Amino acid sequence: xxxxxxxxxxxxxxxxxSLSAPDQASFPALVIPGGxxxxxxxxxxxxxxxxxxxxxxxxxxxPRLHELAADPTAxxxxxxxxxxxxxxxxxxxxxxxxxxxxHVIDLEVAHRSPDDPRTVEEARAExxxxxxxxxxxxxxxxxxxxxxxxxxxxxxxxxPSWAEQPDWELELAVVIxxxxxxxxxxxxxxxxxxxxxxxxxxxxxxxxxxxMKAIGTDWLRCKNAPGFTPLGPWIVPAESIADPGDLRVTLxxxxxxxQDESTKDMLFGVARLVSYISQTAQLL
Numbered sequence: 324x325x326x327x328x329x330x331x332x333x334x335x336x337x338x339x340x341s342l343s344a345p346d347q348a349s350f351p352a353l354v355i356p357g358g359x360x361x362x363x364x365x366x367x368x369x370x371x372x373x374x375x376x377x378x379x380x381x382x383x384x385x386p387r388l389h390e391l392a393a394d395p396t397a398x399x400x401x402x403x404x405x406x407x408x409x410x411x412x413x414x415x416x417x418x419x420x421x422x423x424x425x426h427v428i429d430l431e432v433a434h435r436s437p438d439d440p441r442t443v444e445e446a447r448a449e450x451x452x453x454x455x456x457x458x459x460x461x462x463x464x465x466x467x468x469x470x471x472x473x474x475x476x477x478x479x480x481x482x483p484s485w486a487e488q489p490d491w492e493l494e495l496a497v498v499i500x501x502x503x504x505x506x507x508x509x510x511x512x513x514x515x516x517x518x519x520x521x522x523x524x525x526x527x528x529x530x531x532x533x534x535m536k537a538i539g540t541d542w543l544r545c546k547n548a549p550g551f552t553p554l555g556p557w558i559v560p561a562e563s564i565a566d567p568g569d570l571r572v573t574l575x576x577x578x579x580x581x582q583d584e585s586t587k588d589m590l591f592g593v594a595r596l597v598s599y600i601s602q603t604a605q606l607l
Contacts, residue, residue, distance in 0.1 A: 331358050331402060331556075335563025337392040339517070340556055341374050341408040349408045351377055354557055355392055358402040365398060366391055374411045374558070381500035381516045385560070408475045410519055410555040411498060414607045416468035417600050418494075418523065418546075424454045424588045426492070458590040463599045466540075469547040476555040480524065483548050488527035493574040493582050495567065496521040497593055498558055503606040511597035514606065517558040518567060522574070524551040567593045 331338065331354050342360060343349040351374040353361040364372045367387070377384055391397055421427045431450045432443060439446065474480065482489055500516025529545040532538060546552075564570070567586060574582035586592075591599070600606060 331356060333557050333559050333563075335559055337388065338557035338559045339374055339377065339388075340410045340558065342402070342405040343408060344405055349406075353388060353391055354402065355399075359399040360402050360405065361391060361397050361399055363391075375413065378411065378498055378500055378516050385562075388560075406475070407477055407556045409473050409553075410558045412473070413470055413498075415604070416470055416473070416552070417465055417604070417606075418468045418542075419591065419596055420464045420466060422463065422590050422596075423584060424451070424458075424590055425584060426588075427454055427590075454590060463591040463596055465596070465600055466542050468542075468552065471549060472547045472552040473554050474550040474552065476520075476522075476553050478550065478553065480550040480553065483526075485529065486526040486548070487529075490525050490527050491574060491576070491581065492523040492525065493572050494521045494523050495570060495572060495586050495593075496554065497567075497597065499597075499606045500561075503597065503601045504604075506598050506601040508594050508598040511594040511601070512561070512567075514597060514601075515561045515567075515593065517560045518564055518570075519555055519558045520572070522553040524553070 333354075333356070336355065338354045340352045340354050340360075341349045342352045351363040351372055353363055353366070355361075363377065364370050367384075369376075428447055428450045432446050435441075435446060441449065496519045497515055498517045498519065499514055501514055503511070503514040506514060523546065526545045526548075530540055532541050561567075568589065570586045572582065572584050572586065573580060597606065
């Protein structure tokens with residue numbers, strides 16, 4: 324476990340997280356730029372409050388959170404020395420597969436058959452055309468993840484013995500603020516409370532079953548081991564994000580940039596994904 328940074332950087336006047344002091348239970352925290360935090364259990368006089376409960380009452384509590392963030396007399400404390408947990412324990416996890424245009428193109432080109440007669444440039448152009456057609460005419464590809472795979476953003480990830488090819492993929496994560504079912508695309512963003520970041524870890528060696536190739540992908544095995552979804556650190560309110568379709572997503576490994584892309588590259592944007600999922604499942 325790595326210590327939390329002593330400061331916080333995000334868009335807007337505040338964000339939400341889940342923190343804990345050594346040997347103490349975690350608490351829902353209001354975080355403001357500069358690295359000061361407020362225990363919302365005490366500030367809202369609700370000793371058993373969790374961040375999930377805050378989002379379940381988002382429309383009611385949001386004005387109060389603004390008031391607290393602007394109150395210099397509140398019981399602020401430094402972030403330094405506190406452990407940063409996953410910012411929320413969700414009821415549901417829905418994941419959109421093959422949704423970043425360039426990522427899909429890179430994967431398809433890298434895994435071409437050895438006897439593929441196309442040049443790299445020809446393969447890229449053909450796959451790009453397929454991606455553009457899919458975005459215009461097809462539906463998102465969504466599968467279900469396990470909440471038990473979620474861990475804190477700075478927690479160590481213990482790989483299972485069978486995970487031969489662990490891989491990373493940083494993703495924009497969307498937090499729902501009220502139940503949503505059969506929501507039209509035009510109204511979908513009204514149900515979004517905030518955004519955070521998730522590292523979607525995958526064991527590439529077990530994506531496809533060797534014994535049942537025709538059945539397709541095995542998302543349980545390759546993506547849902549404990550700790551395979553580091554989340555956070557902060558959830559930024561949706562009102563502080565001008566356009567979720569224009570955000571930079573950057574991942575560094577030991578100081579080296581491994582992923583640097585924009586949500587502009589998503590085939591299906593947040594509104595379309597929320598609407599699509601809500602046609603089948605009730606988002607909670």
